[in-house]
Amino acid sequence: MSGPSASGAAGSASLSATTLRALEAVLPPVVALCIAAVIGDLLILSFGESPAAVYALLIKGTWGNPYGIGQVLYKTTTLTCTGLAFALAGRAGLFNVGAEGQLAAGGFGAALLGLALPSGLPGLLAVPLCVMAAMLTGAGVGAVPGVLRARFGASEVIVTIMLNFIVLALLNWVVSTHLHLPETLRTPDIHAGTLPRLADWFAVFSGSAANAVLLLALAAAAASWWLLFRTRSGYELRAVGLQPDAAEYGGVHVPRVMWTSMALSGALAGLGGVNFVLGYKGYYEDGFAGGAGFLGIAVALVGRNHPFGIVLSALLFATLSQGGLAVNAIVPKQLTDILTAVVILSVATAVPEVQRQLRAAAASTMAALTRAQQTSGGRAS
């Protein structure tokens, strides 16, 4: 009699473990979005406008017309890359707060090679070369904090933040002294490696910045998923993130995993730079990153460090970012920036709280089950 009841308990426990995981992943973003919506309403009311009207305008200016959709997709592309960058390092237990500098460096690398290549070079050759240049430059910038962490134990949080300032100042110096067109902070047009815009394929998108790099970003998300969850390296990376001592004991070379995952993270952020340089403008411009590197943290957080979650979350934040411009006529566009920050804050706050609540609930369920089992077992004997 105790047999079936025990297996029944085990069955319901494993079921609750799956539900638990799903709830742990989905609840914090949902809670955060609700909080952001409330704060957004208050801010809109403080400006004397009606929240419904503002949100309607926001949707109309983003998903309501092909140009808006194109702009959202363009922003989604960069944010997917920087979100993946933060998530990949995060899975290894590392904080890459340096995506902003890596993004800019990646764009610069692509532009530099694009300027160096002869203008007749076919795109089939030039584009992969420029994309590689972007990823390698980003990886180089990302590897520095990775190596310093692996070799000297230097906090990657601080090093990545400091490196942002160094990289951006260095790029500003190079462009302003050696590579700029007169009276601007942009390089000349690159000779080879530009990619088609979506408008070249579908005329409705004309005028919007969305381009073929979107496909590259989606491919990067799929590749990240495959790497993280289907390969040995990904398993090792996640093991280091969950429990470095146990991973070390299990034969994983922890320092190597640390610096390679930081380099890979930098490469993903660097890929994001291609979106502006090869896909949109065809040149490098100082300051093009414009905070998209830091937004990657928000994207990864809401996407719960899962590549597919990140694509969805990048769509959300791209919509907010573009939506800010759409509503700027009646409320300041910073409204959506505040909401973005509120979402980050609430997700970060909700994650540990939801975990605690769910685990407490699960523990009390388990305790009740065990008690029930013991009483029934006791009766049987």
Add this chain to the structure above:
Amino acid sequence: MMAIAFLLQTLRIAVPYLLAAAGGVLSERVGVIALGLEGLMLSGAFGAALGAYYGDSAWAGLAGALAAGAVMTTILAVATLRFRANQVVVGVAINLIVVAGTRYFLRLIFDSSSNSPRVAGFGGEGVGNAMLASFTNPVVWIGLVTLPALGWVLYRTPFGLRVRAIGEKPEAAVSLGVNVMRLRVLGLYIAGAMASLGGAYLALDQHQFTDGMTAGRGFIALAAVIFGRWQPARVAVACLLFAAAETLQIQLQGAQLVPSQFVEMIPYVLTIIALAGLVGRSTAPAALGKTE
């Protein structure tokens, strides 16, 4: 005369660094990573402009700065201490929220996207020399004594002993009956007040708030905290060093000896070198970032 002018300008530039870095030392000593210094400073600058505008006096500006700093510190404390949210993420979010929030309220209150109207500052009209006039500003003096005072408190008082204890080994402090949570909250509020005063100095000195006026000074202060190994005296020296480099850059602008971008990098490069332990190792308080 050249040397005195150099010294005075260095001290003026150092004031916001000294204030924010003092906040950074205290915050990290009680276990909370000081990534939000930039945001706290900027909120202080905005609060100062708001207070000085409505109260029509620089003292009201200081009160406004402290109030704004306290609001941001409350968010920081609730998220990291009550809910144990990740400190790095919360720090980044605080900075984003203040940058966006000050722009939003700039438009809401002053109907401008770039700056507030001219507000009161700390006089100094009677003093002929403009450089000396800024030393009639009490915030300058607060800035100059804050880090030495913090050093004295940390190493010479029971309160300081407790702060150092929870920074290194909170469990041991608990076993000796220290209320760790209360001390952390108190430390964060004092740290927030210092950082917001650093921002207030900027706004009152320029008689207005301008969008993003802290311009990365919070991160330079954070660099000084790390480069100074979390010890107030060393941190003060680091702040003065960074300020002196900046002064040199300003005074040599005509000479073009070193591009300004390279001078900007100095604090960050030095900090990375210090963290990597290439020139004397800088090690964070052991309990930093662990507020569970």
